[in-house]
Amino acid sequence: MSSLELRGITVRYGRFTAVQDVDLLVPEGTVTGLVGGSGSGKSTLGKAVVGLAPRTAGRVLVAGRETDRRRGRGPVQLVFQNPYASLDPRMGIGAAVAEALPGPAAPRLRPFRGTPARARRAARDAEVARYLELVGIDPARAALTPDALSGGQRQRVALARALAARPAVLIADEITSALDVSVQGAVLNLLRRLQRELGFAMLFISHNLAVVRYLSDQVAVLDGGRLVECGPTDRVLRRPAHPTTRTLLSCVPTLAPTEDAS
Numbered sequence: 001m002s003s004l005e006l007r008g009i010t011v012r013y014g015r016f017t018a019v020q021d022v023d024l025l026v027p028e029g030t031v032t033g034l035v036g037g038s039g040s041g042k043s044t045l046g047k048a049v050v051g052l053a054p055r056t057a058g059r060v061l062v063a064g065r066e067t068d069r070r071r072g073r074g075p076v077q078l079v080f081q082n083p084y085a086s087l088d089p090r091m092g093i094g095a096a097v098a099e100a101l102p103g104p105a106a107p108r109l110r111p112f113r114g115t116p117a118r119a120r121r122a123a124r125d126a127e128v129a130r131y132l133e134l135v136g137i138d139p140a141r142a143a144l145t146p147d148a149l150s151g152g153q154r155q156r157v158a159l160a161r162a163l164a165a166r167p168a169v170l171i172a173d174e175i176t177s178a179l180d181v182s183v184q185g186a187v188l189n190l191l192r193r194l195q196r197e198l199g200f201a202m203l204f205i206s207h208n209l210a211v212v213r214y215l216s217d218q219v220a221v222l223d224g225g226r227l228v229e230c231g232p233t234d235r236v237l238r239r240p241a242h243p244t245t246r247t248l249l250s251c252v253p254t255l256a257p258t259e260d261a262s
């Protein structure tokens with residue numbers, strides 16, 4: 001299990017600063033909900049962690065060690081709102097999961113000695129089946145391409161692919177926003193169960209505070225690219241300290257702060 005620590009993360013697009021000097025610690029095995037209004041920088045911060053947005057300044061540490069972008073983003077995996085962003089529409093879902101499994105490079109790059117190739121392939125197929133089963137997809141469907149699946153099933157496969165890389169940290173960016181309300185709950189329950197079972201740290205990005213409350217140990221609030229509040233979920237949602245948090249909460253009547261809010 002590992003923590004995620006962001007120190008002084010800043011992202012600029014030209015003269016526009018999308019994320020400004022963000023410090024944030026996601027303790028190991030816990031979930032931090034990242035909330036904020038539209039355009040507050042949530043996605044940009046998530047992308048900056050994995051090198052998909054240009055980090056102008058700052059450091060990312062996983063388990064206390066600075067991540068090395070040259071070694072890929074194995075320890076931190078990101079799942080997007082749109083599963084097509086992480087799944088190749090032409091690739092079978094089993095192959096997509098297999099591709100993410102850590103292991104030796106392709107045989108032609110690194111000759112394999114010892115276990116016969118067939119046994120190695122069987123072991124890999126079993127791993128793929130395990131990850132598909134983990135997210136509730138029948139491994140017998142491994143040859144299907146994403147277009148044969150529903151939106152919820154696609155998002156489950158995107159999750160399986162991310163988890164197959166055995167990440168220490170998962171960043172989930174609005175992963176249920178594009179799904180029918182009827183399947184959102186099932187995907188969120190799955191995510192919560194997997195996070196508890198596998199113990200990865202998670203940065204859960206969402207504009208939906210009810211969902212954030214359900215999943216998160218702590219809540220971090222972005223406004224104009226700056227982190228304006230961060231604390232235990234219950235405290236932040238019951239007694240928000242920053243006006244931005246109060247405004248976000250006022251849009252969710254059932255979560256509006258109680259009378260003891262200051």
Ligand SMILES: Nc1ncnc2c1ncn2[C@@H]1O[C@H](COP(=O)(O)OP(=O)(O)OP(=O)(O)O)[C@@H](O)[C@H]1O
Pocket residue numbers: 013016018036037038039040041042043044045207
């Ligand atoms: N590639 C880019 N080039 C220039 N500006 C960008 C780029 N990506 C994002 N931005 C800007 O950075 C700001 C933050 O965007 P971001 O998508 O991170 O916000 P967000 O909080 O995730 O919003 P939403 O909830 O609407 O998805 C916005 O003003 C956006 O227009």
